[in-house]
Every structure is written in C-alpha cells, then in structure tokens.
Amino acid sequence: xxxxxxxxxxxxxxxxxxxxxxxxxxxxxxxxxxxxxxxxxxxxxxxxxxxxxxxxxxxxxxxxxxxxxxxxxxxxxxxxxxxxxxxxxxxxxxxxxxxxxxxxxxxxxxxxxxxxxxxxxxxxxxxxxxxxxxxxxxxxxxxxxxxxxxxxxxxxxxxxxxxxxxxxxxxxxxxxxxxxxxxxxxxxxxxxxxxxxxxxxxxxxxxxxxxxxxxxxxxxxxxxxxxxxxxxxxxxxxxxxxxxxxxxxxxxxxxxxxxxxxxxxxxxxxxxxxxxxxxxxxxxxxxxxxxxxxxxxxxxxxxxxxxxxxxxxxxxxxxxxxxxxxxxxxxxxxxxxxxxxxxxxxxxxxxxxxxxxxxxxxxxxxxxxxxxx
Ligand SMILES: Cc1ncc(COP(=O)(O)O)c(C=O)c1O
Numbered sequence: 001x002x003x004x005x006x007x008x009x010x011x012x013x014x015x016x017x018x019x020x021x022x023x024x025x026x027x028x029x030x031x032x033x034x035x036x037x038x039x040x041x042x043x044x045x046x047x048x049x050x051x052x053x054x055x056x057x058x059x060x061x062x063x064x065x066x067x068x069x070x071x072x073x074x075x076x077x078x079x080x081x082x083x084x085x086x087x088x089x090x091x092x093x094x095x096x097x098x099x100x101x102x103x104x105x106x107x108x109x110x111x112x113x114x115x116x117x118x119x120x121x122x123x124x125x126x127x128x129x130x131x132x133x134x135x136x137x138x139x140x141x142x143x144x145x146x147x148x149x150x151x152x153x154x155x156x157x158x159x160x161x162x163x164x165x166x167x168x169x170x171x172x173x174x175x176x177x178x179x180x181x182x183x184x185x186x187x188x189x190x191x192x193x194x195x196x197x198x199x200x201x202x203x204x205x206x207x208x209x210x211x212x213x214x215x216x217x218x219x220x221x222x223x224x225x226x227x228x229x230x231x232x233x234x235x236x237x238x239x240x241x242x243x244x245x246x247x248x249x250x251x252x253x254x255x256x257x258x259x260x261x262x263x264x265x266x267x268x269x270x271x272x273x274x275x276x277x278x279x280x281x282x283x284x285x286x287x288x289x290x291x292x293x294x295x296x297x298x299x300x301x302x303x304x305x306x307x308x309x310x311x312x313x314x315x316x317x318x319x320x321x322x323x324x325x326x327x328x329x330x331x332x333x334x335x336x337x338x339x340x341x342x343x344x345x346x347x348x349x350x351x352x353x354x355x356x357x358x359x360x361x362x363x364x365x366x367x368x369x370x371x372x373x
Contacts, residue, residue, distance in 0.1 A: 003351050003360050005314040006192050010355045011256075015248040022244045035240030041247040042203070048170075048250060051180035051205045053212035056238025057219050060166045060188020063202035064136075065092035066236060067162050067184045070214040073132035075100035080122070080159075082114035082145075083107050083322060083340035085138045088188070089164050090323050098232075102130060105323060107337035111283045112140045112295070115339075116149040123157040133159040139168035139178050141318070142194065142260075142292035146285055147173050147181045154182075162186065165205075169195040170257045172287035179205040184215070189246050194260070194292050195253050197242040259354035260291040266358060267294055267350065270365040276372035278346075293318055294352040298372070301348050307371050313364050316349045 026035060038056050046054035057063045068079070081089050083105040093101040106122055109115040114137050127133060135154055137145035145163075154161050161182030165171075168178045169187060179185035187193075189201035204215050214231070217224045222233025264280070271279050278297040282289050295318060298304055305315050322344050324332040350364060 001312065001360060001363055003313055003356075003364065004353070005316060005351045006353045007355045008191055008196070011196075011249060011252070014252060015245070018248050019244055022248070023241065026240060026244065032240050033237065035243070037240050037243040037247060038238050041238075041243040041250070044247055044250055045203055046205065048253070049177045049179045049205055051177075052207045053205065053209070055204045055212065055215050055219060056243055057202045057204060057215075058236040058238065059200040060186060060190060060202040061088040061091060062219075062234070062236040063186035063188065063204045064089065064162070064164060065095050066215045066218045066234070067186050067204055067211075068092050068134065069096050069218055069231075070184065070211045071132070071134060071160050071162075073099060073134065073160070076102050076130045078102050078104055078126070078130040078133040079136065080104045080106055080114075080119065080133070081136045081164075081323075082138050082140070083324070083335065083337035084112060084319065084343055085140060085164070085323070086166075086319060087323060087326060087328075088166075089136060089138055090329060094328070103329070103332060105332055105335040105337055105340075107339050108140075108343065109339070111143055111281055112343070113137065113143060113145040113283070114150075116146045116153065119150070120153050120156075123153060123159070127157045133157065134162055135159045135182075136162045136164050137182070138164040138166075139171055141280065141295055142168050142171055142290035143280070143283070144168060144171050144173035144178050144286045144289070146283065147178075148285060151181070166190075166193065167292040168290055169193065170253050170288070171290045173285065175287055180207055183208055184211050189242070194257060194290055195246060195249055198245045199239065199242055201238055201242040201246060203238070203246075256354040257288075257290040260352060261289070263352060263354070263356045263361060264289075264291045264294055266361045267365065270362065271296070274369060274372065277368065291352055293349045295347045295349045296368075297343065297346040298348060299346065301346050304368065304371055305348055308364075308367060311367050313367060314351060317347060318349050320344060
C-alpha cells in the first residue's frame, strides 16, 4: 500500500480545468505583479472568512511579521505565544528592529492550544513590565484556541491579539471562522496547508481598516502610492500565479475540510479501545476543528515512528524541538513548559488529507495496534 502523508496532486486534478485558462490569460496579459487575481482572491477569502479585509502576502511568516509591524505599540512590548508551535510564530519578532520585543512562551493545554489559565496568571504577574503587549494564539493542528477567554484576557490586560491561523483555514469558534476574532490574523498558504498554494504564499485578515491599510502598504515597500513611502516596508506581495491557485482551491476548502473530519472520525473510532494511544481531543468551546494534522500521543513515539516507516507509513513529528531548545531562542530556556516538553516527546502526526481511504486508515491503525500490543 502506497500511503501518502498528504496528497496535493489529487487537489491539482480537481482544479486544473479551472486554473489552466486563468493561467493562459495571465501569461497573455503578463500582469505577474499585482495582477487582478490577487484582488479576486482577497475578496473571496475575506468573504469566506466573514471578515472585512484580506491582504495576500508572500508567505505565513511574512504575514505574521507584517501583522506585528502594523500594531502601534511602544517598547518594550511583550509578545506571548504558545510554547508548542512552529518556529515561524516566534521568528518575526526578530525581524523588526524599531521595537524591543520580549518573547514569552506559555505552556499548552490538552487540546495543544495556549493554556488560557497560565496566560492569565502570567499577565497578572508580568503585564506591568511592558508598555504594550501582543498575544498570538496559534490554532494549532486545525483546532481553534479558546478565543472567548483570550478576548477577555486581552481586554483585561490591554493586549492586542494576532491570531496565527496558519493551520486552521475554515475552523470555527464563537460561531465565527478563525481569522476574524482577534485584531488581525496571519494565514500561511504553504502547499501542505488546508488551503495551500503551489509554492510560498500567505494572507492576512482583519476587520480593522487602519490595520488593513497599514499591512497593505507594508507588504509593498511601505507604499500605498507609487514612489511615496509611508513606512519602512518590505516586498512581501502575493504572487499572482499563487493567487489563481488558492482562489480555485478555496472553492473546495469546505468540502476538503469535511473530508478531513470524516477521516479523523474513522481514526478515532478505530483507536477507541486502545489505551496506549491518546487521540486528538475536541474542546467543548469550538464549533469546527479542521484536522490540518491528526496527531496522536504515545510513550514509545520514536520506536513507533521507525516501525511505521518500515511498513511504508509516513509520519511527521510536529514539533520535535521546543522553541526554547532551538539555537535562535536558547535565551528562552528558562521557560519551563512541562506539557510542551512532554508532548514534544510523545506527539506523532499520522497521514491526514481529504483523499485518504478507509483501507489506508484501517491499515495504519492495525499496524499501530500491533506495535503497542
Ligand atoms: C503555525 C504556523 N505559523 C506560521 C507558519 C509559517 O508559514 P510559512 O511557511 O508560509 O511561512 C506555519 C507554516 O509553515 C505554521 O504552521
């Protein structure tokens, strides 16, 4: 059985008839930079999320950087992120030199989201250290963070909220799609994401007109009018070819997310009687989890991974090295996040994509059960 961790070529099969004439038209017109497909995608994505504005950008890391840079904050500025996330959530604070940021890692909860009780406790003790503060909840693995509590905490401690929605396109909480709940949101459109381009791409969403105008300018050298510069910006525009791809894929996103949910349910059912495996939990406060990743926890994780590789079952560890153990963030080693550390040793992401077959899932679970017996 040739099991794939993700299957992007099946997505291409489903969009190529619609993408090809749009690419033909683009190459004829040659408006590669700032072409009309960008505006079309931005409008469609904003509408999909139920948000006023969307701004296409170069990738998810830049989406986070531009969003951070758009806030009017003063130094020192606390930036709080969950301890268990991809390094790209942490890196952008190192890209902006005008502000002194203080990066804080808060431990995660059983849903792998930022632990809101610890977040509140940390702010109670430390908020007075900074003039400004930004909270970055990451809707990790496609499961929304506890936005009700995060909104309350942000209000109480006067913090901005930047959602990192890179793994949760279409996920819902508070009866809204993620991306429109905090002040601003960054989405990666990396190929393997639930909504992914054919290369690097990203998008920012916000309901705030001022932030919208600023990120739009910042992505284009800091200019909203040619050769006039309001800010020190970057060249972080969305590529027109990528805009066409994600605009076509967006039409399939809900269906593909529902297919992921079906696959997750099948995994859950088959693992039901197995006490060795901890399957992903769904928090009572969410409306829709979109299973970007289906991560299980198991004690002998590394041995299990080797065993599955031998049986042609691809798996990935998201993420094997906690942020504070990576070279760029060694100075954060004093953050002793017990759960994040424990989970980094136990988590294993199983194949998950809309086109995974029942037989494939049965085979994967059977192999895991044989290993854990
Ligand atoms: C949670 C999270 N944040 C940020 C990023 C960065 O996105 P990109 O790779 O598009 O720069 C990713 C994905 O790679 C991610 O998963």
